[in-house]
Amino acid sequence: MPTPVYIAAGLKKSFSGNPFAQNYVLRGIDLTVQQGAVVGLLGQNGSGKSTLLKCSLGLLRPSAGQVTVLDEDGWDLSAEAKSRIGYVPQEVVSYPWMLARQVIEYTAAFYPRWNQPLVDELCRRWRLPLEERVAALSTGQLQTLGIVLALGHEPELLILDEPVASLDPVARRQFLRTLLEIVADRRRTVIFSTHITSDLERVATRVAMLRDGVIGLDGEMDELKDRVKRLHLAAAAPLPKDLAVPGALAVEIDGAEASITLANFDSSIVDQLRVAWNADVTVQDLNLEEMFIAVHEHCGGAAPSVANANNVKSAESDDSRNVPEIDCP
């Protein structure tokens, strides 16, 4: 039975000092990550990804709720817990006056377990100029240095805040390969934020989408792809504007045609729609990017009405698998 290495419970964060004008960046995050999981945190810019990760590591203090990391309070991590965590911030900051090699040696000196052969190998693979001053490194090289520093002590929990944002496609793929090697050891857990969905699709076993300070969509990657589908309807007659389908993430109607994104696809719904509207129905698989857009566009618009609900049978009724949480403000 895997144990949770990371638990966020009712986590809220506001940057306003005024208790009467709280502007929450995080509005109640509940997230439990089991050992061995690779969790991709998706969200638009400003959705609170970095804030969530910083709250998890004791860089920010939660306004409410709690984060438990490796069985310790995230705000007050012990030295021992910190030696088991690796973190790559969005913007890697280091000492401009040191050589890259000196920064590595300096950091290594703090960790009781430091895998220097691994670090040497990574530096070689990523062509990190070790005898160069940090000030003269390019953004990509600096990011690489940050990643090397976070991997050197072989952390059990690796937290990456948009680790590949400033890497070129080749370097990004190399990083992904390294990440895959790391997670081949099933005791390792990785939480990383990104908005490059194609990277997530390769490595992540689980996806959590952050929207407006809450987890909007959360589930195993494969499960999400299995169940979030888009139906394209081509009916004989114009469809009503307020056509509603239970569990729909997004409904777009254009005359006799419609596309409906379902959070919880079931083949029976296709038959029902086909019969009800005398329509051609095709099912489209959605990749992560399309899901991401669907989640955001649905929540941005008006809530779907419940009219015409009697035309279609409830989609969840005969589904025993657990339903992905859809939480829209």
Place this chain on the structure above:
Amino acid sequence: MTPLAQRLHAVLSTYATRSRLVLGMIFVLLATIFLLINIPTSGVAEMILFPYLFYCLLWMSAWSNGISDQGRWQFAPARAAILPGYRAPHRMVLMGIYLIPVALVLVTSCMRGQSLPGAHTAVIAFLMTLTIAASTIPSGLILGTFFGYVAFSDYIGIDKIPQLLLDHPHEANVGGILVAIGCALIARRRIRTLSRLTEDDPEYVAPTWSEPGQAARTQQRGALQRTGETSTGPAACRQTIAAFDRWLNRARRWNRSRRILLPTIGEFAVLDAKTLALLMVVGLFLGPLGSFARSHDEPPPGIFPTLLEGVRGLAWFAALIAPPVTAIVAGNGLASRLKTMATERLLPLTRRTYVDSQLVAFAACAVGVWALLNAIAIGVGAFGPPEHGDSVFAASLVTYLGLSFACVIFNFGITAVLTVTSAEFAAIFLITGACGTADLVLLLLWLQGVPDFGWIPACIGALLAGGAGVLFIQHARVLWRERELG
């Protein structure tokens, strides 16, 4: 293009949002007016006015540096080259900021019916030009020149100049106005250069340091490589860096609590090494010059005594001024490391160990500078021979050292507490500036008036300041430990 008035308004409002600049302007105006009022030539009033003017001048230099910085900020990004009619109003505003104190001095001087408005204008124009061009001159040089000027103002015979000018008011005014115009032309040229900054200019680096983001970094790096700052430089610099590298290379073998001090000390050491080197150069030049000027009616007593006299003056001044200022800079040290702190706080250390070791490192820098400069000053006999007898001198020296040390602790503590919150720079500068001025007044009073005051008030003052400083440091420990880093 939009009307000029509209663009001008937009530019002005940009500058008005920088409280540092606005507040600085007030200080500069106050300082210029003070400079015009005849300074009392003796007594306690002078003792108080001198440090005050010193801080006014520091403010002035910080302010015009700010203007230069802001100017580069406005002109360096690509938008300056792209936006239609961008440069003209920006240049006008910068020139306006430059001209205001100059015009003010001219008007005040005329209104007070003084006979040398032209000469006054020349002085202020010269000062303003110096400060507006400040960013192109190494700050150490400016500081050194300034220290040198203050230390040797008695010797250079500046007091002779006013009489000379007063004897020939017409020539002095015409000459002054000509000098002022020359200075204004230099300033205008400087502003024009600023407005045409391209990525090829080494100066282009400066404003982008504070601008986060990839593009800025790329530019910065390009400029860094162009200027070759990392690989070349004077041989002495390279040797210092090499020695520093050797020191760093050994650091891994240190114990953990010493290791965490490393980047802190390192950062400080690099900065201080540059400034100290420049100060030394300036001192070597100014020292003999000052002594020579002082003995203008006597034959020079020989090179060695002249040199020693100059060094003594410099050491006295440095020991008096530098430690309290360094303590303020060091107290700000933790705040200046906020960015690296986010990474460092995830090293396997407890928060308490981390914060304490950082505070210790910066406090060590402040105390170190205090100890070093005072040791030098005592070593070269800058505090004077034992006029009141050996025992009295020794006792007063010890009291002075205690007072001075207490000031260092107090300044360090209050700055460390103030900078925990990312509060307004200006407010912090004001408070620390006031503390610094108070320190200086206290120390000068003590140095000048040992026999009059006695030990008791000095000891009480030292105890109070030192005790408050310790309390502040204690409070800073807690505040920094609990501080968020986001």
Place this chain on the structure above:
Amino acid sequence: MAASVRFQIHPSSGVPIYRQIIDQVHALVAGGKLRPGDLLPSVRTVARAADVNPMTVSKAYSQLESAGVVERVRGQGMRVLAPADRPAPKRRRAEFRDLLAAALHRGRQLGLDDDQIQAEVDDLLAAHDAATAEQTANR
């Protein structure tokens, strides 16, 4: 030999990676490219070649094992089983049914009657079988 088998994995497709692998194994078996006794490439090989998480690959293999398409042989890997040994999976029939339902509906819209649809299905089946037989003969 199994080493020649390469999966075409598209991580950014809407079809989950594990399902892509399962479908391709089914197709390879049906097309005769994987025969009973052949070994599937190792999890590590597949994951490396496609730069995907090995967990996904092993998930696909486990599902193939429980569906009776392959069996786990200690020290060797996954071995393809003979078709007779495995029961017709209900799920695949259901999937086929869905595909057919859409086609039937379109047929009706085009105005075809029952017999015409039936005839087209028979024709297609005959043509497909003939093509498969030819392929096998050529091998």
